[in-house]
Amino acid sequence: MIGVKRFIAAAGVFFTSAMLLMGQDKQEMSVEESYLQESMDFLIIREQSRADNREAKLAALDYIGQAIEGGKTGEDVRSALEYLAMDGILNKTTENGRLINNNPDIRLKAATYLGELGTAEAKDTLIKLLLIDPEPMVLTETVKSLGKIGLNDNNETVNAISWIVTRFDVLNPDNLLALSALDTYEILADKDGGIKDATALRSIIRIADGRYIKPVQERARQLLAKLRKYSVQNQNQQSSR
DSSP: OHHHHHHHHHHHHHHHHHHHHHTSOOSSOOHHHHHHHHHHHHHHHHHHHTSSSHHHHHHHHHHHHHHHHTTOOSHHHHHHHHHHHTBTTTBOOEETTEEOOOOHHHHHHHHHHHHHHOOHHHHHHHHHHHHHOOOHHHHHHHHHHHHHHOOOGGGHHHHHHHHHHHHHHHHOOOHHHHHHHHHHHHHHHHHHTSOOOHHHHHHHHHHHHSSSOHHHHHHHHHHHHHHHHHHHHHHHHHHTO
16 A cells, blocks of 8 residues: 555655646756656655566566667666566555565566666676576576577576576476577577576577477587687687687
8 A cells, every 4th residue: 555655655756747848848858857857757666666566566566668769778777677676576556464575477568678778787687587486487497588688698698597597407397488498598699609507508508409399409409509619719819719
């Protein structure tokens, strides 16, 4: 109830400010008016993302999508996405002892927008989500978004992906998750001239030889062959120095 009241209050501030701006006889907003408009937009995003009801969170994600499309990728957007990505996992709302905000679709969409955000901070949030979310569909989208960002400092991205792939491989192999992992491995390999992390290589081998459908197994074998070529190229470059 408190979250709803905060949302309504924020919405009232936003729409009041918007009406004031629209009532001015100017073709274009001044710098101050533009700043106020943007501040109100971020206020609405923040309040909606923290509201107790699912519809408000979906509305916040719609605002965030428009903000990113418009080139607004600042800290306000990132922090709102991080909050939504942890909805029902770290950020829990309970009623009579029952969790009422476990919305995997909210986390999935937040993961998608974090990938579009494309920053190092967004990558950090995605890795955190990858290590704690229990839902395969959210994890699959998270891995895809890590591929979009394409950052793998100190092998932290491939380490996180190999960990989740191995965890599911042991318990319940998931073809879509494995395929998204292979795609992201390849993106990072193409960018960095191969993959040198042993845990990532072992996870690819597990997919190639594991309980997956044949197209996924074949995709893993193709990636292993590509990685071998990168290894040979790297060795030749080192020997020619």
